[in-house]
Amino acid sequence: MNADPNSEGGRKIRSVEISLNIIDRLQNEDRLTVGELARTLDHSKSTIHNHLSTLEQRRMIVRDETGYRLSLRLLDMANRVRSQVGNYEVINKEVETLAEETGEIAQFGIEEHGMVSYFEKERGNNSVETASRVGTQQPIYSTSLGKTILAFLPADRVEEIVAEASFEPKTTRTITSSDELYEELERIRDQGYGIDNEENIEGLRCVSAPVTSGDTVLGAISLTGPSSRFTHDKLHDELADAVTRAANVIELNTKFS
Amino acid sequence: MNADPNSEGGRKIRSVEISLNIIDRLQNEDRLTVGELARTLDHSKSTIHNHLSTLEQRRMIVRDETGYRLSLRLLDMANRVRSQVGNYEVINKEVETLAEETGEIAQFGIEEHGMVSYFEKERGNNSVETASRVGTQQPIYSTSLGKTILAFLPADRVEEIVAEASFEPKTTRTITSSDELYEELERIRDQGYGIDNEENIEGLRCVSAPVTSGDTVLGAISLTGPSSRFTHDKLHDELADAVTRAANVIELNTKFS
DNA sequence: GTGATCGTTCCTCTGGGGCGAACATATAAG
DNA sequence: CTTATATGTTCGCCCCAGAGGAACGATCAC
Structure with missing residues (x-):
C-alpha cells in the first residue's frame, strides 16, 4: 500500500x-x-x-x-486513435442498428483512467438528450457501462480503480461505497449484463452488455432511456437481450489481438 | 529579411x-x-x-x-476543434450533397501553417480512392483547394506562405516557381474558381471554389476525379458551377464572426 | 540457475526555461 | 499631435527543473 x-x-x-x-x-x-x-x-x-x-x-x-x-491535425489524430482502440467499423454499425431498432440512445464505452470513456454514440428517433459525448468521461461506478466493464476486468485492476474512486453521489441512488460496488459487480457477472437505475442521472436508466475477447473486456455497449419507457421488466428482458446480442456480434467480428 | x-x-x-x-x-x-x-x-x-x-x-x-x-480524449478534442473552425453542420451537408450529385470526391479545406488541411471529405458512388484524409495536410501550391484559398488571402499572408513554400514537384505539372504561382492566383481570381490539372497526383483533376465571408476566405470546397471523367469542358463548366453553388450555400448559411 | 527484457525510483549536475524588462506596433482617448 | 494601454516580440540573467545514469525489483525465456 x-x-x-x-x-x-x-x-x-x-x-x-x-x-x-x-x-x-x-x-x-x-x-x-x-x-x-x-x-x-x-x-x-x-x-x-x-x-x-x-x-x-x-x-x-x-x-x-x-x-x-x-x-485540424487533431482530427487526424482522433481518427488514428479510433482505429487503434478497436474495430471501429463493426462497433459503429452495431451501435447504429441498436439505436435504430430501439429508438433510444446506444453507446459503446471503454475503460480509461479508471473511468468510462465514450467511444461511440448514436441517437435513435425517440431518444432523450444527454450531455454525454464521444471522447468524454463519466465515473465508472455510476454508469451501467462502467460497472459492466469493471465487472469483467482483472481483480487487481478493479482494486486499483476502486481505491482511486471518489464515489461522489450523482443522484440519490448512486453507489457510494466499495462494498456496494463489489456486490453490484457480482450481480452483473451473474446475470451477464449491468443496469443503471437512475444512478448517474435522475430519470434515466441504462442496460449494458460486456464485449469480451478471450478473458479480457474490450468495452461495453449500452442503451439509455427514460425510466418511463425503461420499465423494470423491459429493461431485464428485451433491452438486456438487445445489448447482449449486439455485444455478441461485435465479439464475433473482432479479431482478438 | x-x-x-x-x-x-x-x-x-x-x-x-x-x-x-x-x-x-x-x-x-x-x-x-x-x-x-x-x-x-x-x-x-x-x-x-x-x-x-x-x-x-x-x-x-x-x-x-x-x-x-x-x-479517447482526443476524440472530444477533435469534436471541439471541428465546431471552432467553422459551421460544421452546413459544410458537412454541402460536401455530402456535392459528392452524391456528382458521384466523385468532395472535400472542404482550410489553410493552416501555409498548407491546406482537409476539414471534411465525402466520397460519391463512382469516386476514386485517394490518400487524403480529414485532418491531414497537402501543399498549398499543388492542390486546387490550396491555390483557391491562396488566391483570396490577404497579400501579406500570401507572401509569407509563398516565401516558405518548397515547391517540390509532385508531378510533371506541379507549379514550381513563385512567378507561375502568382499568375495562377490571378487567373483564379478572374474566373472565380481554381483547377488542379494533375498537379498533385498523376491522373487526377480537381475544381475548387472559395468560401468567403466579407473579405476573408474561410476555406474552399472541391471536387476530385480522374482526368478521363474530368474533361476540360466539364471541369470549367458544370463541375465549376457545382462547386461554386455549394460554396455559395455555405456562405449564405454561415454567420460571419 | 543466468541473462535477457520489462518498468520504476533515486541522485547528481548542468543547461534549459521561466521571468522580467525593454522592445516594437497598434488602436483609443485625450 | 501626445499619452495611454493594449497587443506580440526579443533578449539576457539566474536558478531549479529535468535529462541522464545507475541501481533496483519483477518477469519471462532458456
Whole structure:
C-alpha cells in the first residue's frame, strides 16, 4: 500500500504541463491571445510565447489574425486513435442498428483512467438528450457501462480503480461505497449484463452488455432511456437481450489481438 | 529579411518537444512500451517514464497491459476543434450533397501553417480512392483547394506562405516557381474558381471554389476525379458551377464572426 | 540457475526555461 | 499631435527543473 495518496507515478514535468494547460484552454475557448493565456494561466508573456511557438511549429495549434486555436491535425489524430482502440467499423454499425431498432440512445464505452470513456454514440428517433459525448468521461461506478466493464476486468485492476474512486453521489441512488460496488459487480457477472437505475442521472436508466475477447473486456455497449419507457421488466428482458446480442456480434467480428 | 532560415519565432522548449515526439510516435503505432520509446526517441528510460507519467495524468495517453496509447480524449478534442473552425453542420451537408450529385470526391479545406488541411471529405458512388484524409495536410501550391484559398488571402499572408513554400514537384505539372504561382492566383481570381490539372497526383483533376465571408476566405470546397471523367469542358463548366453553388450555400448559411 | 527484457525510483549536475524588462506596433482617448 | 494601454516580440540573467545514469525489483525465456 502506498502511504502518500499523491505519489502517482514519476515526476511531473512542469513545461509539459504548461503546454497542456494551453491546449486545455484552447479546447474550451478558441482564438485566445498570448496576453489572455498569460493572464489566466499565470505565466509571463514570454513563457507563453515560447510555448505557443513550439506548439505551432509542431502543428498542434494555428495562429490566426484574432489569436490561436487548435489545429485540424487533431482530427487526424482522433481518427488514428479510433482505429487503434478497436474495430471501429463493426462497433459503429452495431451501435447504429441498436439505436435504430430501439429508438433510444446506444453507446459503446471503454475503460480509461479508471473511468468510462465514450467511444461511440448514436441517437435513435425517440431518444432523450444527454450531455454525454464521444471522447468524454463519466465515473465508472455510476454508469451501467462502467460497472459492466469493471465487472469483467482483472481483480487487481478493479482494486486499483476502486481505491482511486471518489464515489461522489450523482443522484440519490448512486453507489457510494466499495462494498456496494463489489456486490453490484457480482450481480452483473451473474446475470451477464449491468443496469443503471437512475444512478448517474435522475430519470434515466441504462442496460449494458460486456464485449469480451478471450478473458479480457474490450468495452461495453449500452442503451439509455427514460425510466418511463425503461420499465423494470423491459429493461431485464428485451433491452438486456438487445445489448447482449449486439455485444455478441461485435465479439464475433473482432479479431482478438 | 531574416538571415537565419531556422529562426522561426521564439525559442523551442525541449521537454515539450519530447512529449510531442512521444505523442507523434503513439499516433503512428499504438501500445508502445517505455523501452521502445526510449530507444527510438533516443532518451533515457527515466526521461520517457516521467513524460509518460505527466501525459497520463493529464489524460492524453492511457496505459494498457501491453503498453501506452493515445487517449479517447482526443476524440472530444477533435469534436471541439471541428465546431471552432467553422459551421460544421452546413459544410458537412454541402460536401455530402456535392459528392452524391456528382458521384466523385468532395472535400472542404482550410489553410493552416501555409498548407491546406482537409476539414471534411465525402466520397460519391463512382469516386476514386485517394490518400487524403480529414485532418491531414497537402501543399498549398499543388492542390486546387490550396491555390483557391491562396488566391483570396490577404497579400501579406500570401507572401509569407509563398516565401516558405518548397515547391517540390509532385508531378510533371506541379507549379514550381513563385512567378507561375502568382499568375495562377490571378487567373483564379478572374474566373472565380481554381483547377488542379494533375498537379498533385498523376491522373487526377480537381475544381475548387472559395468560401468567403466579407473579405476573408474561410476555406474552399472541391471536387476530385480522374482526368478521363474530368474533361476540360466539364471541369470549367458544370463541375465549376457545382462547386461554386455549394460554396455559395455555405456562405449564405454561415454567420460571419 | 543466468541473462535477457520489462518498468520504476533515486541522485547528481548542468543547461534549459521561466521571468522580467525593454522592445516594437497598434488602436483609443485625450 | 501626445499619452495611454493594449497587443506580440526579443533578449539576457539566474536558478531549479529535468535529462541522464545507475541501481533496483519483477518477469519471462532458456
